[in-house]
Amino acid sequence: MCAELLPERIALDEWGYPILDERPLPTELVSHAQRAAQACPTFALLVERKRD
């Protein structure tokens, strides 16, 4: 599900688990990333804010 919500940064491995591109998110993708994290049934995804 998360891979559908954020295909730009999430791919799926052969078992269906998310492989994350860990580069910082551009502003336009942040809300999509938050939706993807909220949709995770096991709360496995975190959107983090990092200070420079």
Next chain:
Amino acid sequence: MSTGLNSTTAELEPILDGTAPPPAASLPRLLEGVPAHGAMSLREHLDTHGELPSSRRRDQRSAAALIDQIEQAGLGGRGGAGFPMAKKMRTVAAGRGKPIVVVNATEGEPASLKDRTLLETLPHLVLDGIALAARAIGADEAILCVCESAGVGFDCAAQAIAERDQLRGYWPRILLSSAPQGYVAGHESALVNHLNGGPGKPTFSPPLPFERGVRRRPTLVNNVETVAHVALIARHGPRWFRELGLADQPGSTLVTLSGPLAYPGVYEVEYGASLSSLLDAAGGTTTRVRAVLFGGYAGTWVDGASLPTLVLSNAHLAPHGASLGAGVVLLLSELACPVAETARVTRWLAGESAGQCGPCIHGLDALAQTLEEVCRGGARGDAMARIEQLSMLVNRRGACAHPDGTVRFVTSAADVFAEELADHARYGACEACARQPELPLPTNRQPITAA
């Protein structure tokens, strides 16, 4: 010996007053006076190391001074990560709420015996260290965690605690806790989860134990050997501690040396000692050595050809991609089949997954399966490429470092044992496959005790 907090020499003066005998300028230190059988009694412990730490409850200066001494000594954790002890203590002491101390003697690493050795032979040194660490950070409670299968160690610790309870004014309260057996159960967060009444499984979600751990209190979690060193630093000071070892990895440490040796077992070495000198101390090897595994089953294989040049320090092992970890040095003889041995341990590691993360559950199983297929000779296509692909897929994709450790173990095996792996992929099982396995794994029936 003075307890002075003299401003110019505070760094150099040991904390404890009393009748400590002259400190050992050489080895052994932790293992000084270890009896041939059984645990060192309280009397023997005091005769060997000197009086117990002073029990002045409100001596804040002395508590802070101990952390300074530990910092100057450069003591790093002995559980594998080597995290600076003083930094950890200060962080926990500064946390919100009354700190609590957890000491980890669970030793889930099958090839490690040093922690149970400490429990079974030197429980009073351990208890000294726990008490000192607790007082230094303002904790009045400490929990010593022992593996549920470690019968003798548990009994030795319980007896030593009972001996202490009879002494006037001895504090803080040290509780003994039995933790579940399992490779990942000894992880810091797994222990805390267990102590909080949950499963003995690791988590990565914040907060970390140093901030909020057992009963939501700032929790200091340390390996049992680390606190044993604290008990000696408090008596002899940081300068003494640094007389052995290296500038960037000071002091002595316990290693579990096993494999084809005259006298395998737990040895105390100084960092920077050569592996050859350790092998000599163990009476030498009894067969030729194919490879040596450093750190345990989450560690790294190094080719046996390098044996004469290897030095026991993380800086010296780094170019080999290895580190000492929790002091495991495991030799594999030339008589063993390294493919069968690697496959067997990898299958065990897969079974030790906490089962929380898909990539670990599936990936480690797939790694084990591929290795088993290579071993039998039934592997399809390019099994080595598959192992590489799986390793990349699994690495850093779990809630803890278990899959990462397995990847390290397998990829270093793939490198060092490339020839044997290729032979098996092409021709199947070899004669050595049927041999009794050399690499130790726990059996579920028997309690584990040091020999």
